[in-house]
Amino acid sequence: MASYEKFLYVGIALDPIHVGTGGARIGRVDLTIVRDPITRVPKIPGSSLAGVYRTYVAMAETEARPNRKVDEKDWPYYPHCAGLGQARDKYLGHCGQPDCPVCTVFGFARGKDQAGGFAGLAAFSDAHVLLFPVPTRQGPHWVTCPMALRLVGLEVSGMQGNAVYLENVSNNKLNLGWLFLDVQACAQMQQVKTSLEGLGVYSYIIDCLAILPDRLFIHVVNSNLEVRTSVSINPETGAAEEGALFSYEALPRTTVLVWEVIAKNPKHFKVSGSDVNVTLNGGRQMDAPDKVFEVTKRAHPYLEHLGIGGMGTRGMGRLRVLSASTAPSAASTVNCGETASASSEEQPSTGGGHS
Numbered sequence: 001m002a003s004y005e006k007f008l009y010v011g012i013a014l015d016p017i018h019v020g021t022g023g024a025r026i027g028r029v030d031l032t033i034v035r036d037p038i039t040r041v042p043k044i045p046g047s048s049l050a051g052v053y054r055t056y057v058a059m060a061e062t063e064a065r066p067n068r069k070v071d072e073k074d075w076p077y078y079p080h081c082a083g084l085g086q087a088r089d090k091y092l093g094h095c096g097q098p099d100c101p102v103c104t105v106f107g108f109a110r111g112k113d114q115a116g117g118f119a120g121l122a123a124f125s126d127a128h129v130l131l132f133p134v135p136t137r138q139g140p141h142w143v144t145c146p147m148a149l150r151l152v153g154l155e156v157s158g159m160q161g162n163a164v165y166l167e168n169v170s171n172n173k174l175n176l177g178w179l180f181l182d183v184q185a186c187a188q189m190q191q192v193k194t195s196l197e198g199l200g201v202y203s204y205i206i207d208c209l210a211i212l213p214d215r216l217f218i219h220v221v222n223s224n225l226e227v228r229t230s231v232s233i234n235p236e237t238g239a240a241e242e243g244a245l246f247s248y249e250a251l252p253r254t255t256v257l258v259w260e261v262i263a264k265n266p267k268h269f270k271v272s273g274s275d276v277n278v279t280l281n282g283g284r285q286m287d288a289p290d291k292v293f294e295v296t297k298r299a300h301p302y303l304e305h306l307g308i309g310g311m312g313t314r315g316m317g318r319l320r321v322l323s324a325s326t327a328p329s330a331a332s333t334v335n336c337g338e339t340a341s342a343s344s345e346e347q348p349s350t351g352g353g354h355s
């Protein structure tokens with residue numbers, strides 16, 4: 001049996017999402033969001049995702065089994081198996097039990113009775129921008145690039161120069177925000193659209209797709225983030241506090257994100273010296289990677305309503321998961337070059353490549 005399985009999650013921002021760097025920066029924006037250190041494209045770190053998933057799975061488990069006990073003692077999954085895990089005052093910390101879906105899937109630092117820790121059966125990647133909304137004079141377009149499409153198993157080639165690739169070529173140029181670009185047709189755009197459709201991406205987005213070279217994508221994303229300005233209110237006067245104006249940036253609403261979870265095989269691990277022994281809905285055992293994946297999905301309704309990141313009280317952070325499925329094992333090739341139509345019939349339509 002496989003030691004692990006890889007799963008792909010695609011989600012859409014229902015609100016702007018602000019996952020902050022935790023510090024202020026001198027520059028255009030006071031509170032910046034996390035960026036990839038190499039590409040400079042904003043992302044949601046896997047550590048943030050794992051923490052939020054942990055909390056929401058603990059909430060779901062508490063609602064399903066509100067009277068949960070460990071050694072005769074009340075030990076509800078939420079808040080105890082969520083959170084940082086170190087017991088303090090009334091907070092009991094992570095239970096670290098082999099039958100706990102939260103502690104086995106997300107790991108724990110040190111269990112009850114100070115027993116040894118566990119790394120967790122699910123490993124979260126960072127969430128990357130797959131499709132990003134940009135205003136143009138022809139209405140909003142969602143931009144992507146070869147680097148982003150690679151995350152969903154598409155290998156795009158044949159793009160040249162500083163052009164924006166659309167499904168149909170027009171003689172006009174197109175502006176993406178303030179950037180004014182030549183338009184080229186991508187001969188195999190339909191293949192990209194079909195793949196995105198399969199991932200649950202809405203048709204109003206797929207109908208306005210634009211592919212950019214990686215370097216222009218980075219530029220367009222960073223120039224079109226949402227920037228909001230807020231001010232602290234003095235509770236005594238009810239007016240703005242002096243010197244308390246601050247701005248913060250966010251991924252705009254309808255940004256589509258993609259992330260991965262590696263689910264390990266529970267049968268290959270011991271928790272506090274025992275086999276993993278988690279019972280799922282319907283009395284089934286969590287005995288394979290896809291069952292670990294099933295546990296993570298319990299967080300999704302909460303993610304859609306309670307959200308991720310900061311500024312939740314300012315209407316930010318809700319993320320709707322559009323699809324969660326087995327990750328593609330091999331890449332499909334998409335040729336956006338002009339010669340594509342001549343060679344396309346020789347290529348396998350899907351699932352080609354090395355295994």
Ligand SMILES: [Zn+2]
Nearest residue numbers: 081095100103
């Ligand atoms: Zn636990």
